[in-house]
Amino acid sequence: MSTSRSRRPYLIRAIYHWAIDNGYTPYLLVAADQPGVAVPMAFVKDGRIALDIGGMAVRDLNIESDPIFFSARFGGRAHELIVPSGAVLAIYARENGEGIVFGEPEPTEAGENVTPDTPPEPPKPSGRPKLRIVK
Secondary structure (H helix, E strand, O other), rough: OOOOOOHHHHHHHHHHHHHOOOOEEEEEEOOOOOOOOOOOHHHHHHHHHHHHHOOEEEEEOOOOOOEEEEEEOOOOEOOOOOOOOHHHEEEEEOOOOOEEEOOOOOOOOOOOOOOOOOOOOOOOOOOOOOOOOOO
């Protein structure tokens, strides 16, 4: 018998889109001590961190994959954040608190890759740059 995929990533995406569609600010509550989580630890309290994932607070949000990854500023400094869906304890709208509480972290499967796939950097051109006029 095969195991089914976690429903957590699907529910996170659904509440995120619901919040955005209704003009709310989506927040994630994350267990920062879980494997694969990369968040600025100076902002973690009691092993948890609340993250504003609304459009004004983040850049390059990818919520369609697992783990979720994006860039955000903390204390004026840019950080790259990685949040496996299993480490998300809740997703909710800041304005009214509505959303889903998952409770406990969900363990990642053994051997699961928890870093986002990043394309390799293109090779740097050698020599002088060449410009040409295009009409």
